[in-house]
Amino acid sequence: MTLIRNISQQRFRKIVEGTADRLYASMFPLCKDKAMCEDIMQETYIRLWKNLDQVKDDEAVLALLRTYARNIFLDEVRKTARRQQGMLQHAAEEKADSTEDYLYNRELNAQLQEAINMLPPQQQLIFRLHKEHALSYKQISAQMKITTGTIEVQMNRALKSLKKKLSHLKGNFPFL
Template structure:
């Protein structure tokens, strides 16, 4: 019934309480929104939860929601906001930052990003880590050694390696929470 409608017409039907119109919007956009969130977070369950939450909020706020631009831009903005919120609050897997660093090292293809400055900030954070923590981080992330190999090389237990790596990544996440901007996340979500 609603498949032939444009986005603004679907939204008008949603505002009237038509669940079938919401279902059409969901079917049209959920996969693209999921892929966008997953490109950054790399966590299937979290991304599914984010998309479900966005559509739930759209439904719950349907009577008072005012979308200034297009529906698709509103939905993508909602995804960016939720991804940013998850990163800022630390509700992400630790390896998300490895993925971000890898993409940044691949080259600055986003013109507004102060790439070298951000890379320098990351390097500064790593260098300011406590010595053992820094050594474990570098062996893990730069030398790509396993926990067992790091433990043998540093003459420490694998549990200590895990603890030190967790500490390093937590400090990076905390420090980068101040550095990562919505502009960077927009680039990550769309590249």
């Protein structure tokens, strides 16, 4: 058994040495990538090794190797195309999700703005200065010339009112 295996290995080595340059020369124009060409050649010779017992004419083996190599190349092209199609489809789904999220957030914002607009003028102003303009109670107090205690009371009332008006959206606004 070892003798047969040794003969097969010698035969295989002789085929590889006799065909590698010509196979590479015929595959490179197709692949246009050295690493890909080398990978395809490696796969081609693995197929040859698996089917070596069925190869009758070592002199005509180059045509068989080119067929193997071309088929492996086409399989790789198909795999790449499927992967790219999958990525494009995934990107399109993400974009659709993003569009839905955008529309949902826009609707939430519209409802919030409507509820804020319904607040009494002073509460509305204090709420907007604090939440939209990020002013502290002390800064609002100085700007409006009222005490920080009044600011605090008005903010609490504004938040209570907004919670009530937007209760159906609970969890969508962190300040409610």
